[in-house]
Amino acid sequence: MIEAELKKKRISGDYGFFIFKLQEKIENPDAGQFVMLKAPDEPILAKPFSIYSYKNRELVLFIKRVGRLTGRIFSSPIGEIFYVRGPHGNPYISSIDLTKRYILVGGGSGISPLNFFSELHPELTYTKLYGFKEAHIRKLFNENEQKHLVIEEESGHTVVDALNELISEEVGIIACGPIPMLKNLPKNAYVSLEAVMGCGVGTCKSCALKTIEGVKLVCKDGPLFRKEEITWEWI
Amino acid sequence: MGVDLSIEVFGIQFKNPIVLASGPAGFGFELQPYLDFSKVGAITLKTITVKAREGNPPPRLVDAYGGIINSIGLQNPGIKGFITEIVPELNKLNTIKIGSIAGFSLEEWQLLVEEMDKIKEIPLIELNLSCPNIKGKRRWAEDVKLTQKVVKTARELTNKPIIVKLAPDVTDIIEIAKAAAEAGADGLTIGNGIQAMRINVETGLPVLKLKTGGLGGPAIKPITLARVFKTSEVLDIPIIGIGGIMDWQDALEYAMAGASLLGIGTAVMVDPQSPTTILSGIEAFLKRKKIKRFRDIIGIAHRGGFSVS
Ligand SMILES: Cc1cc2nc3c(=O)[nH]c(=O)nc-3n(C[C@H](O)[C@H](O)[C@H](O)COP(=O)(O)O)c2cc1C
Numbered sequence: 001m002i003e004a005e006l007k008k009k010r011i012s013g014d015y016g017f018f019i020f021k022l023q024e025k026i027e028n029p030d031a032g033q034f035v036m037l038k039a040p041d042e043p044i045l046a047k048p049f050s051i052y053s054y055k056n057r058e059l060v061l062f063i064k065r066v067g068r069l070t071g072r073i074f075s076s077p078i079g080e081i082f083y084v085r086g087p088h089g090n091p092y093i094s095s096i097d098l099t100k101r102y103i104l105v106g107g108g109s110g111i112s113p114l115n116f117f118s119e120l121h122p123e124l125t126y127t128k129l130y131g132f133k134e135a136h137i138r139k140l141f142n143e144n145e146q147k148h149l150v151i152e153e154e155s156g157h158t159v160v161d162a163l164n165e166l167i168s169e170e171v172g173i174i175a176c177g178p179i180p181m182l183k184n185l186p187k188n189a190y191v192s193l194e195a196v197m198g199c200g201v202g203t204c205k206s207c208a209l210k211t212i213e214g215v216k217l218v219c220k221d222g223p224l225f226r227k228e229e230i231t232w233e234w235i
Numbered sequence: 236m237g238v239d240l241s242i243e244v245f246g247i248q249f250k251n252p253i254v255l256a257s258g259p260a261g262f263g264f265e266l267q268p269y270l271d272f273s274k275v276g277a278i279t280l281k282t283i284t285v286k287a288r289e290g291n292p293p294p295r296l297v298d299a300y301g302g303i304i305n306s307i308g309l310q311n312p313g314i315k316g317f318i319t320e321i322v323p324e325l326n327k328l329n330t331i332k333i334g335s336i337a338g339f340s341l342e343e344w345q346l347l348v349e350e351m352d353k354i355k356e357i358p359l360i361e362l363n364l365s366c367p368n369i370k371g372k373r374r375w376a377e378d379v380k381l382t383q384k385v386v387k388t389a390r391e392l393t394n395k396p397i398i399v400k401l402a403p404d405v406t407d408i409i410e411i412a413k414a415a416a417e418a419g420a421d422g423l424t425i426g427n428g429i430q431a432m433r434i435n436v437e438t439g440l441p442v443l444k445l446k447t448g449g450l451g452g453p454a455i456k457p458i459t460l461a462r463v464f465k466t467s468e469v470l471d472i473p474i475i476g477i478g479g480i481m482d483w484q485d486a487l488e489y490a491m492a493g494a495s496l497l498g499i500g501t502a503v504m505v506d507p508q509s510p511t512t513i514l515s516g517i518e519a520f521l522k523r524k525k526i527k528r529f530r531d532i533i534g535i536a537h538r539g540g541f542s543v544s
Binding site: 001038042043044045046067068083085195196197198199201202203204205206207208209210214215220234235 | 258259260261262263265266269289290292293294295296297298300301302303305307310452453481501503504505506507508
């Protein structure tokens with residue numbers, strides 16, 4: 001695995017930006033792909049994180065604190081060494097209709113791959129909606145980004161409400177976020193899924209997903225799927 | 236001076252003792268971009284059943300202190316799918332392939348052994364008698380008589396070496412190991428995941444959909460290691476030691492306890508390159524100790540350690 005030194009962090013509540021400097025480069029990551037990140041000791045497994053941004057061996061992750069590994073990252077001092085490998089998973093552009101432009105709908109840490117998408121593929125980006133519950137999140141984002149934030153605490157609207165005001169036939173939807181949010185999306189949306197992963201490369205079969213074509217793996221066949229393709233009861 | 240890492244067991248020459256354990260490495264292909272298979276002694280392929288299985292509903296994996304619990308549920312394409320889709324690809328992996336099978340009845344075991352026997356790409360067969368992740372099913376390896384029955388059945392149907400994968404969490408593993416050997420097993424794999432679970436305190440429910448699963452990783456190493464040690468004390472049959480090998484020291488402990496081959500499961504999932512890292516660690520250790528052949532340290536813990544040599 002590649003050494004990744006924690007260079008900077010900016011935290012608000014349970015969300016934060018973390019910048020890692022990698023000792024070696026990872027191969028041309030594209031939006032939707034993820035890295036497997038491991039703490040030096042506990043927990044044992046590496047966990048998948050979507051890439052928020054990547055340039056010159058500098059990896060930016062936007063992380064929500066949920067468990068042991070993320071807790072560890074939040075409390076780590078600058079200079080701490082982690083390990084990464086990747087990129088794994090398929091770029092969004094390998095599965096979407098490239099003749100369309102897309103509304104990028106993110107919920108919580110789900111905004112990560114969407115940000116990378118808008119950076120790498122501005123021509124395919126129609127607009128971005130970044131949904132959060134809490135208003136304190138605003139201080140993590142710069143002036144340009146403020147307009148993309150849809151904050152439930154402020155407006156009483158969810159990001160899906162905001163989306164419904166914008167949708168039209170011509171524009172597509174790519175969404176990433178919590179399962180209840182994804183389930184509320186209109187038809188034909190592409191959804192980017194999270195799953196408990198073991199290996200991240202398709203061997204261990206931990207991130208199984210039931211689809212109309214049988215069981216697939218989020219790591220190897222995804223993370224992007226068409227909403228209608230998924231047997232949601234299995235999740 | 237080079238170190239000789241090779242080892243001959245079951246009448247087969249392995250270039251080194253590292254074996255990818257059944258499951259975490261799948262059929263190997265996905266790992267090829269990350270792992271140099273020419274440096275791996277063997278891969279035990281994902282367990283195959285008669286019918287294709289989609290596996291258990293997720294979540295199928297959860298972190299536990301010092302290990303991971305999985306309940307994949309033997310997701311696999313079934314023996315037919317295996318033969319048509321996987322076997323033709325196997326020669327791409329430059330290492331020995333051990334075929335792993337699991338039947339749900341004696342007839343199924345029969346069929347699986349017969350099919351495996353015909354596959355020339357697969358020189359050895361592992362009987363997975365110990366999968367902890369099948370709903371409502373007792374493990375064959377919990378019962379002396381059942382173990383014996385399956386091994387006997389298999390023995391009559393093939394001349395290929397038969398390895399029996401035992402459960403580490405049984406009342407008396409030696410009794411079951413003896414039964415397997417008497418019934419004609421050429422080798423033993425000790426062991427498999429240990430039945431385990433976690434509960435989400437917020438929901439008050441088991442984390443895994445199947446409720447329980449098999450614990451692998453560092454937490455089980457001292458337990459499985461003791462089983463390997465005890466078994467090799469009383470039985471003279473090659474053992475593949477599996478359970479929590481994360482680094483070269485772990486691997487050497489198994490060799491010193493009496494294992495001829497060293498299986499790596501969880502570690503491959505954490506870092507697909509770990510088998511080669513572990514192998515170079517073993518090699519460096521042997522050089523430092525001025526031991527010419529890996530096989531000289533097998534079971535050394537039974538022979539008074541290094542002071543005797
Ligand atoms: C994701 C996963 C899938 C597994 N699938 C199988 C399997 O199909 N057949 C089998 O015999 N063992 C299977 N195992 C058990 C491993 O081969 C191994 O015995 C166990 O994980 C202990 O080794 P470890 O501590 O190195 O992981 C699986 C383990 C894991 C983690």
